[in-house]
Amino acid sequence: MSLRPTLDFLLYEWLAAQTLNERERFADHSRETFDAVLDTCERIAREKYAPFNRTVDTQEPHFDGEKVILPQATHDAHAAFVESGMMAAAQDYDIGGMQLPYTVQAAANAFFGLASVSIGSNMLTSGNANLLMVHGTELQKQVFALNEFSGRWAGTMCLSEPQAGSSLSDVATRAVPDGADFESDPLGPRYRLKGNKMWISAGDHELTENIVHIVLAKIPDAEGRLVPGVKGISLFIVPKKLVDTEGKLTGVRNDVALAGLNHKLGWRGTTNTLLNFGEGKFPVDGQAGAVGYLVGKPGQGLACMFHMMNEARIGVGTAAAMLGLAGYYASLDYAKNRPQGRPVGPSGKDAAKPQVRIIEHADVRRMLLAQKAYCEGAFALELYCAKLVDEQKTGEAASADEARLLLEVLTPIAKSFPSEWCLEANSLAIQIHGGYGYTRDFPVEQYWRDNRLNMIHEGTHGIQAADLLGRKVLMEQGRGLQLLAQRVDDTARRAGDVPALAAHAKALQAAWQQIEAATKQAWATGNPAEALANAVPYMQAFGHTVIAWIWLDVALCALKSDAAQAGSGTLGNVGRIGAMTYFFHYELPKIGAWLQVVERRDPVCAELPEEAF
Known part of the structure; x- marks a missing residue:
């Protein structure tokens, strides 16, 4: 397929x-x-x-x-x-x-x-270069970004550290000025970095002649202390091999050493590394310390890095959707060709009849429809977000600003929904294959293994949830949430005028009202600890409601397309309407259970004594 x-x-x-x-x-x-x-x-x-x-x-x-x-x-x-x-x-x-x-x-x-x-x-290379095109100096763009765009060099993002993981406020990599005239280097203020970075995808390889690391580090104060929290974080370009102002390799290896390769459950084709910066294995000018060039202003590193992180989150969401679809296509093909069992008739099963293909069993069809609904819905959301990027960059001022805010709200969903529910689709693909599904004779076990990484890639599920409920729905007095509500309502109103979709439109409006009510109740006490204790169930409900909206909008388009062809429904659109119907009947009702604990600010997870676990 x-x-x-x-x-x-x-x-x-x-x-x-x-x-x-x-x-x-x-x-x-x-x-x-x-x-x-x-x-x-x-x-x-x-x-x-x-x-x-x-x-x-x-x-x-x-x-x-x-x-x-x-x-x-x-x-x-x-x-x-x-x-x-x-x-x-x-x-x-x-x-x-x-x-x-x-x-x-x-x-x-x-x-x-x-x-x-x-x-x-090459998502990280393009994201690295895009960051530099926004926050780098003209020479940094010419020397580093353009060589990445050409494919001559590759790029990474170096955030996590062995002792810190996702807690960027605990970053301990240090960057100190490289000499008294450090600010005069034409490639940017020149620093020496020392520290360790973990989970660096594509951190070392021979695919390109150089690798441009974008590294978060802290500049010590006058007493040599690191500023606590994220406000002290700065951003640096640290090339694997040093270059001149024309982008030519100088022949000097920077003090960046591969400490080890991480052996992963999936994505095994991509190197994942532990990198040591400034350990002295490759001293530059006789000194330990990796040479790095400041990007932007000191202390503004995380704000710059979010440009790359947000792009990467949409990229991870798309990858998760594609893995889900790969599993769906494989299990659909298997279901169409695998004979097993007999259909259930009015008097039960007749063992004398020949076997039927498993796609003729209702439960297999349920699993196929679930995969289709999750993965095609997720893919539609990713493309919608991509178009918002174009609107933000090329639209009229008011429309561009709306696109910016909508992207802020939708990015946690664009990353989290596919990474959770397209993974579930991969699990269903294995289930359809039965025992063969967990063998390496079929590809679906690899799709599941590859996809399992995406709930962790570029910010874990919990981080996305805290970002959504703790920041995105509140920012700018909740204007982003209001803009999304307007778009949801517009789709629901248009669908309400179509008899075949009217019930779904009503269900979507009710679901959105639940989201708004739960958002208010979560923050009713103003206590972040209480509000965010159930941020993940909130995000799951929010994501399901967003995908329901996307599916209803897609269904409107499908019906319009069929009407333009004299009402003859194409099989593709019949499938889309079926997946939309499945999502509204089987999936959207789940949000009630998730939002109950959000509205009550249920404390059981946060307050259970450690010893009781």
Whole structure:
């Protein structure tokens, strides 16, 4: 089964992405150029990624004492991706970009996630470069970002530390000025960094001639103390190999050493590393300390890094949706071909009759519909968020500001919903395969293993929930939440006028009222500890309501599309209406149980004595 029909429907019929070429930035493009990009990426994914998904899972990266070794297939896939120009697809023409809408770039990158998320689509490199294009100096953009966009260099994000994990306020990596004239270096104020970074994806490899690390560290005060909390965090460019102001390698290795490779449950094709900065293994000018260049102002590092983190969260959500769809397609094919059991008739089962394919069993259909509803709904949300990025960058001032706020509210959902529920889809795909599902004879066990990492990648589930309830729904006096409410209500009102959708429209409005009531009750005492104790159930309910809204909006488009074709419903749209109906009947009612504990500010999890566990 192909992703393309679903992608084309969502991109062109639902989101009308082809109309983006009416904007000056995208005026050179058309539906034809967009399709050409999609065709190219689909072909590369099919030829260079998909056939090697199992290869990169079984041939894990290893360190030979000098360099990290990856399978040749990874090198070939990376080269094909770079040659396609997709690394800089959304960038300006004058720096080698295509000036593609981000919506189209995100859609095209989905093919790589579907084919082999473990090989990847260079999300961190493009995110690293995009951060520098916003917060870097002109020379930092020229030397570092442009070489990343060209594919000559790769990029990482170095946040977590062994002792801190997700608690960035506890970052202990230190950055001290490199000499009295440290501020005069043309690449930016020059510092020496010492510390350890953990869980660094693509932290060391030989795919590119250099790796640009974006590193969070703290600059000590005059007494040599580190400022506690996140306000003292600054951001630095730390290249693996030092370069000059023209982007040429100087031949000097920076003091960044690979301390070890993490052996993961999934995403085994991507190196995941522990890096030591400034341990003295590769001293620069006879001194220990990794050379780093300040990005932005001291103490503003986390604000700069959020630019990359938010982009990565949408990327992780898309990867999770693609893994879910990969499992769905595999289990659908299996269900259509696997004979087992007999149908239940008026008098029970007749053992004398021949076996039927398992897709004829109602419970297997339930599991297939659940996968379709979770994964296609999640993918639609990711594309919706991608279009908000384009609106923020190219829309009129008022519309752009609305897009910014909507993205703030939706980003935790765009990351969390797919990483939880598309993982559940992968579990259902295994279930449909039965015993074969947990063997390596079929790909669904690898999809599950790969997807299990996404609930942790780029901010754990709990962090996303605290961000949503503790910050995003409250920011700017709740204006982002109000804007989302308006869009939900608009969809519900339009659906209410369609007899086939009226009941769903009413259910969506009721669900949103529950969300608003629970939000108020969670903060009724003004005590963050009480409000956030049940942030994850709140986020689960919020996410289900958002996906219900997305599905209802997609269903409106599907019915409109069928009406335009003289009322003859296409099988694709019949499937979309079925998945939407499933979600409203089987999934949306779950929010009541989740929101009950939120509204009561249920204390059992927070207050149970440690010894009682």
